[in-house]
Amino acid sequence: MTVLPTQQLVDHLFRHESGKMVAVLTRIFGMHNLEMVEDVVQESFLKAMQFWKFDNMPDNPAAWLMQTARNKAIDIIRREQYFHKYSAELSGQLLADTEATVGQFFSEAEISDSQLRLIFACCHPQLKEEDQVALTLKTVSGFGPSEIARALVTTESTIQKRLYRAKEYIREHQLQMEIPAGYELNKRLETVYVVLYLLFNEGYNSLKADELIRKDVCAEAMRLCLLLTESKAGNKPATFALLSLMCLQASRFDSRLDEDNTIVLLEKQDRSKWDMRLIQLGYKYLNFSSSGDTLSIYHIESAIAAEHCMAATYEETNWKRMLQLYDMLLLQKPAPVVKLNRAVVLMQTGEVNAAIDMVWKIEEIEKLLASQHIYSAVLGEMYKQKGNFTEAQKLFRQSLQLVTSLPEKKLLETKIAACISRLK
Amino acid sequence: MKNFMFIFSRTSDSKDLSPEEMQSNMQEWFAWVDKLKAAGAYVSGEALLPGGKTVKGKGLVTDGPFADSKEAVGGYFIVKAKSIEDAADMAKGCPDMPIGGIVEVREVMVFE
Numbered sequence: 447m448t449v450l451p452t453q454q455l456v457d458h459l460f461r462h463e464s465g466k467m468v469a470v471l472t473r474i475f476g477m478h479n480l481e482m483v484e485d486v487v488q489e490s491f492l493k494a495m496q497f498w499k500f501d502n503m504p505d506n507p508a509a510w511l512m513q514t515a516r517n518k519a520i521d522i523i524r525r526e527q528y529f530h531k532y533s534a535e536l537s538g539q540l541l542a543d544t545e546a547t548v549g550q551f552f553s554e555a556e557i558s559d560s561q562l563r564l565i566f567a568c569c570h571p572q573l574k575e576e577d578q579v580a581l582t583l584k585t586v587s588g589f590g591p592s593e594i595a596r597a598l599v600t601t602e603s604t605i606q607k608r609l610y611r612a613k614e615y616i617r618e619h620q621l622q623m624e625i626p627a628g629y630e631l632n633k634r635l636e637t638v639y640v641v642l643y644l645l646f647n648e649g650y651n652s653l654k655a656d657e658l659i660r661k662d663v664c665a666e667a668m669r670l671c672l673l674l675t676e677s678k679a680g681n682k683p684a685t686f687a688l689l690s691l692m693c694l695q696a697s698r699f700d701s702r703l704d705e706d707n708t709i710v711l712l713e714k715q716d717r718s719k720w721d722m723r724l725i726q727l728g729y730k731y732l733n734f735s736s737s738g739d740t741l742s743i744y745h746i747e748s749a750i751a752a753e754h755c756m757a758a759t760y761e762e763t764n765w766k767r768m769l770q771l772y773d774m775l776l777l778q779k780p781a782p783v784v785k786l787n788r789a790v791v792l793m794q795t796g797e798v799n800a801a802i803d804m805v806w807k808i809e810e811i812e813k814l815l816a817s818q819h820i821y822s823a824v825l826g827e828m829y830k831q832k833g834n835f836t837e838a839q840k841l842f843r844q845s846l847q848l849v850t851s852l853p854e855k856k857l858l859e860t861k862i863a864a865c866i867s868r869l870k
Numbered sequence: 871m872k873n874f875m876f877i878f879s880r881t882s883d884s885k886d887l888s889p890e891e892m893q894s895n896m897q898e899w900f901a902w903v904d905k906l907k908a909a910g911a912y913v914s915g916e917a918l919l920p921g922g923k924t925v926k927g928k929g930l931v932t933d934g935p936f937a938d939s940k941e942a943v944g945g946y947f948i949v950k951a952k953s954i955e956d957a958a959d960m961a962k963g964c965p966d967m968p969i970g971g972i973v974e975v976r977e978v979m980v981f982e
Contacts, residue, residue, distance in 0.1 A: 499945065588888075
């Protein structure tokens with residue numbers, strides 16, 4: 447007896463098809479019917495499950511799903527039209543027109559366009575940032591509420607609340623699935639970038655979530671960004687810069703934790719483990735991003751990430767160039783975390799005292815030290831470099847109070863132990 | 871070898887499964903069916919549409935066999951096994967078990 451090869455579905459096929467189906471159906475029924483659309487999509491999947499289980503997988507599962515969604519859409523419209531019954535002649539004509547129009551929305555080009563419109567709608571500037579992220583993951587990316595909760599390290603009911611709030615807002619304010627033009631487009635793209643980068647960072651940085659879901663979220667942010675670069679509205683230098691930044695960051699994904707789940711800092715990472723394929727992609731997109739005369743924060747941040755990738759060792763990093771890049775970034779984004787990072791670069795150029803000075807000059811630094819672990823951890827490191835182990839230890843301990851993930855705790859404990867041994 | 875029928879129904883619906891969860895359940899079904907085929911146990915199977923009619927007494931036709939459609943039979947397999955115990959063991963591999971699936975195992979009667 448020969449063993450038949452297992453029928454395989456493409457990875458994440460259902461998730462991606464869900465996003466496409468929601469996008470097309472929302473285009474047909476309107477954003478205010480999002481809830482109904484999600485039900486229709488879910489029903490299509492349930493129908494697939496019910497049928498495919500019994501040795502009936504279709505040759506083209508994606509097309510089967512789309513066809514099912516399309517038939518359901520036409521059914522709904524037919525039902526509604528029956529409700530407003532006109533003469534048989536007009537009804538027949540209306541239905542034929544409807545079927546033709548609905549059919550058009552299911553063409554490959556229109557599906558991509560609808561997905562783009564859905565991304566723009568989910569990133570509507572009037573929605574709260576956390577709601578934008580949850581809504582994008584749910585509708586565009588086909589994540590379930592429990593998966594979103596796992597990725598964002600929160601509870602499922604919190605996610606349900608965010609989704610509900612976003613949908614309420616959309617309904618009440620009649621948000622449309624439109625792609626703005628001209629100045630409005632650039633403004634909207636800014637929000638889309640912020641949401642996609644936030645999405646990426648949720649996956650990249652939240653060490654509390656399990657690795658699988660984090661990688662999925664990063665990959666999803668990159669997929670949506672790529673989709674954006676392929677569209678007429680989103681094909682801009684800044685989009686390529688953002689995609690480049692994501693590729694370069696993602697190349698280090700696997701090197702940041704060792705076998706014991708301890709964080710490996712950039713300086714200690716095994717650079718041969720960085721994903722060369724992603725680095726090359728990152729360079730390629732960075733190259734694409736240099737057309738035009740805009741210099742977005744993503745351009746600069748990507749250039750910074752590229753500097754790291756180009757250095758053979760941490761010591762060989764071009765810190766002078768880094769400092770210039772951070773100065774450029776500060777002009778556009780004078781955020782505390784950028785200042786903190788610039789101070790780290792200063793320390794690397796040997797200017798430890800200037801670095802410490804710079805950290806203390808960050809506005810409301812006392813508050814930040816007391817609330818965000820990264821500030822006390824970095825400042826502690828600076829005092830350690832300076833040889834002030836008492837101060838360093840104090841700051842590391844403060845940081846330890848604030849971290850929640852195990853890898854980060856381990857790292858700080860190692861540092862505190864190192865300080866203690868130097869104080870003896 | 872005797873023929874057995876697996877009759878699939880469920881205690882809860884899969885309404886809250888995410889696309890990823892549904893896909894992985896689907897993948898498990900493909901693998902299970904492949905395994906049964908490789909063992910020479912799988913004969914055939916069909917899915918049943920929900921709803922349907924029940925005919926009783928003097929031709930009284932009512933809608934559906936169950937008030938609650940989620941409990942309806944979703945489909946069946948015909949499999950080959952040595953005994954009802956072996957068939958029941960085989961049914962334990964049904965991927966719907968963790969999500970409220972039920973498999974009724976019945977021996978196909980043969981007139982000898």
